Amino acid sequence: MSVSDERSLFNEIQEIAAQYPVRRSGIMPALHLAQKKYGWLPPEALREVADALDVSPAYCQAVASFYDMYHLEPVGEHLVEVCTNVSCALVGAQGVLEAFERELGVHAGETTPDGLVTLRAVECAGGCGWGTVVAVDHRYREPVRAEDVAAIVEELSGA
């Protein structure tokens, strides 16, 4: 990362932290920003957030590890999340997840060898009436059926 990139993340975090009566409240938005910059939260990202907010990197790690959306390990370029909670499971989420596993050649929780797609099973995504809910890079597709999966994977490979 160049020095100017690092300055700008630092400055962006300062602006965000200033919105709160106590600066520490800026840690979650700061982690979101750092993750956007790096794609995940490597140690240097945690260090940058820590520096910007005057907390320790260990504290940032402790906060980040509490929340599912912060990636403490590298992830693929695209994130495919399949809801497998009750409402979606009742209408066939398992079949949808299995179709993704087949099409991508990985298990849930893994990333394709080319680093393109990370597949995850997730808890209720908040679209239960239109299940099965699949979020592709946090944009919801509702409903997705097993037979729709090949096209979604093709779309991701082509992009």
Place this chain on the structure above:
Amino acid sequence: MGLRALLFEHADRDLTKLAEYEKVGGYKALRQALGMEREAIVQEILDSGLRGRGGAGFPAGRKASFLPKAEQRTKPAYLTVNADESEPGTFKDREIMQRIPHAVIEGSLIAAYEIGAEAAFIYLRGEYLSEFEIMRDALEEARSRGLVGANILGTGFDCSIVIHRGAGAYICGEETGLLESLEGKRGQPRPKPPFPAISGLYASPTLINNVETLAAYPFVIRMGGKRYAEIGVQNSAGTRVFSLSGNVVRGGNYELELGTSLRELVFDIGGGVTNGHALKAVIPGGSSVPVLTAAEIDTPLDFDSMATAGSMLGSGAVIVIDDRCCMVQLGLRVAQFYMHESCGKCTPCREGTRWMVSILRKIEEGRASQGELDLLLDVCNRILGNCLCPLGDAAAMPVASYVAKFRSEYQRHIDEGGCPFGGESSLKGLLAPVDQHHAHVREGIEAPA
């Protein structure tokens, strides 16, 4: 009773635009409220009978009245809007934010004025990216028109609103977990008391309400509390947005007058069970509430009727379950969710949910002894009432209800040494997520025999 649009009136208009929202009376209630005494607003909300839409159903006016009077305060008061919606089965706040973001903003401003707060925080579920963009744009438009920020509508009332995005943790929907998270910490609940009204965000007096509760505020002010109270039934005033899902023909969100029967929602409005299957059970208020059997389908959707039936209205999430579902698998999947979301702070919840999962798995796989079925109920009993926050109960209550109401199905798993559905249950496979937290969830641990 039945469908009744208040929040979702004017479905044909794009109410995300401020001008459209104003055409249908938007921000009138705010203008009206800013000309009223604060106590008068509390009184309107009390008169309305409005109860919280987030899960617990606490009377909204009473909660607002618990904050110390302005002259007794040593710290500023805050409003926090709970938009963390993550209770399985629930997707109503998402559609409310998509369709009427300005009602959420207007209601929040009225509530902030009501309690004398000059800052409000909307804690918005991290996964809701599109909803974040809609809320952010609506907020920007409202700010540019002098409706948010300094000297609102020239009245001298200042109120900033900040949207704070979550990052994937169900427990941050619990009000004190939410406050911890908003303070930049791990979202682990706090012991109560002190209650947030006395010592909440930054140890200051804080009001926390659900998105839908606050979206109802403008309607209460415009109609007057007493007239709002005429909608619905005794102790359950107004309308609620119910999220209908599962084995039902027309899943989706439906705004209904409280007191409408579950049958009307599931069959008349939702079109009944899919593919002609028989109804087996209904979860009436999100995955943390006790189940109702098909025979209880005439229960009205209001707080008292649900309590009489031994369940709860919860978050208004109605999950329809047909006869292909194995109730042991349902118990296991629900328990897996709460085990995954337990914050780990107190022992009965952290350990108890793991025991539940491990015993339920043994029952499902036909490896459980008779004593282990009793052990499951014993574990549930030891969780109930013994946890710091309601998440532990939210795991134990539903599972105990599945055993109570479908005991013979649990018994058959033990007697037949396996699942009577023989791999054909609609929940087969039970794929619970494995994520970066799996390192500290030791899979496969067994309860002692």
